[in-house]
Amino acid sequence: MKKVAYFGTAVLGVFGLLDIYFALLWSPPERSMGNLIRILYFHVGSAWIAFLAFFVTFVCSILYLLRRNLLFDRIAVSSTEIGVVFTTLTLITGSLWARPMWNTWWTWDPLLTTTLILWFLYVGYLLLRGTMAGMERRARISSVFGILAFVDVPVIHFAVEWWRSIHPLVIDDTGINMPGAMLFTLMFGVFTFFLLYLVLLYIRSRQETQKIQLYKLRERVREIRVELGGF
Amino acid sequence: MSGLRSFQALVWKDVRTELRGGRFVVSSLAFGVLLILVVGMALGGAGQLPVDWSAGLLWLNLFFSSAISIGRHDDKDREMAGHWGVLLAPMDRSVIFYAKWLTTFLFVFVAEIGMIGAFFIILNQPAPKHPLSFVFVMLGGTMGLTGLGTFLATLAATSSMRDILVPLLLFPLAIPMFLALIQLTVFAFGGISHTGVWIQVLLGYLTILFILPWLLYEPLMEV
Numbered sequence: 388m389k390k391v392a393y394f395g396t397a398v399l400g401v402f403g404l405l406d407i408y409f410a411l412l413w414s415p416p417e418r419s420m421g422n423l424i425r426i427l428y429f430h431v432g433s434a435w436i437a438f439l440a441f442f443v444t445f446v447c448s449i450l451y452l453l454r455r456n457l458l459f460d461r462i463a464v465s466s467t468e469i470g471v472v473f474t475t476l477t478l479i480t481g482s483l484w485a486r487p488m489w490n491t492w493w494t495w496d497p498l499l500t501t502t503l504i505l506w507f508l509y510v511g512y513l514l515l516r517g518t519m520a521g522m523e524r525r526a527r528i529s530s531v532f533g534i535l536a537f538v539d540v541p542v543i544h545f546a547v548e549w550w551r552s553i554h555p556l557v558i559d560d561t562g563i564n565m566p567g568a569m570l571f572t573l574m575f576g577v578f579t580f581f582l583l584y585l586v587l588l589y590i591r592s593r594q595e596t597q598k599i600q601l602y603k604l605r606e607r608v609r610e611i612r613v614e615l616g617g618f
Numbered sequence: 619m620s621g622l623r624s625f626q627a628l629v630w631k632d633v634r635t636e637l638r639g640g641r642f643v644v645s646s647l648a649f650g651v652l653l654i655l656v657v658g659m660a661l662g663g664a665g666q667l668p669v670d671w672s673a674g675l676l677w678l679n680l681f682f683s684s685a686i687s688i689g690r691h692d693d694k695d696r697e698m699a700g701h702w703g704v705l706l707a708p709m710d711r712s713v714i715f716y717a718k719w720l721t722t723f724l725f726v727f728v729a730e731i732g733m734i735g736a737f738f739i740i741l742n743q744p745a746p747k748h749p750l751s752f753v754f755v756m757l758g759g760t761m762g763l764t765g766l767g768t769f770l771a772t773l774a775a776t777s778s779m780r781d782i783l784v785p786l787l788l789f790p791l792a793i794p795m796f797l798a799l800i801q802l803t804v805f806a807f808g809g810i811s812h813t814g815v816w817i818q819v820l821l822g823y824l825t826i827l828f829i830l831p832w833l834l835y836e837p838l839m840e841v
Contacts, residue, residue: 504790546798549797
């Protein structure tokens with residue numbers, strides 16, 4: 388099992404270095420925003436992967452409630468944690484980009500506002516889990532919240548959009564608004580972030596499994612101590 | 619016992635508990651009025667607020683005071699483990715949710731009447747231009763707010779941080795409804811001439827709140 392993690396990390400290292408090269412050196416500056424486009428390569432990648440991570444949480448939450456297999460719960464929590472990290476990166480890189488472009492660190496744009504609300508929702512999910520006793524109860528309750536939160540995301544987005552909108556879109560009704568070299572860099576970045584997500588998900592889920600195994604071992608040691616006379 | 623009779627029995631249990639000194643209405647009302655007073659002070663005792671500001675402040679106040687009270691609504695049930703009796707009743711468990719939603723709605727709405735009065739007096743607000751719309755917005759908004767709040771209070775019932783978690787989970791989930799209620803209240807105050815999509819947003823929330831608990835409440839209440 389360890390071999391998979393080492394192999395994944397090695398592949399990720401190669402792709403990560405290539406991504407940095409493409410995004411920071413190879414890709415030409417954009418016509419209107421210049422070198423600020425380089426921030427967007429990381430911003431868009433982390434935003435898409437964050438959303439994918441929360442979608443995985445949603446699917447695993449449904450599967451847990453249907454099958455009652457704790458494996459789904461472990462994947463759900465691991466994916467949420469990674470999603471929160473990627474959402475944080477999205478917010479930070481978005482803010483860094485917005486300051487020179489829009490002359491402000493924060494604006495009430497629907498995508499930006501939805502992303503921040505998304506962050507709060509899943510931080511709430513992690514807090515809910517972290518403050519609840521009982522493995523199965525925790526899995527059950529966080530699965531319900533995982534479904535509710537994901538169902539609410541599009542509603543939040545549309546509501547804030549009806550309220551106000553100024554965000555530039557890479558992909559809209561007219562197609563993809565980007566030259567070839569930049570699009571390649573962007574997609575390469577998204578793929579690299581996807582690899583990072585997979586490696587992190589694997590390692591984090593394994594860690595959750597080991598945590599449970601350790602807990603069971605500790606319980607067994609306690610039982611043996613009682614059997615041997617309670618020392 | 620049929621579903622309707624179980625529902626009636628549960629509603630009556632909550633009403634009687636409140637009448638015997640549940641303190642839900644009193645604490646919500648006191649906190650809500652205090653919040654309006656503090657907001658008035660924070661705004662430097664402003665005489666006339668822009669209509670969209672006042673609508674926002676009204677709902678912010680109602681959300682805060684309700685969120686804090688809802689998190690403690692089932693405290694009386696849990697005393698001496700009384701809630702086990704409810705769980706043992708032979709009925710669909712979503713009935714427990716709908717009964718709790720109705721009583722929370724009733725208590726919050728009673729407290730709200732006092733809060734709204736204080737809002738108009740302390741912040742010196744003119745009467746709404748469309749009073750009937752205002753009443754409907756208040757009823758619909760309270761129904762949505764208490765529905766979501768009741769569901770989340772059950773969700774966070776066994777958490778050691780439930781007091782902070784209920785508002786923390788409620789606010790992000792309720793953002794679209796919060797925006798809709800502000801816009802509809804601005805309309806009732808006469809600040810805008812049309813309600814746009816906001817009625818649909820509010821009705822959408824209410825529909826989801828009627829359906830989703832029926833699907834998801836059972837796993838929440840498993841022992």
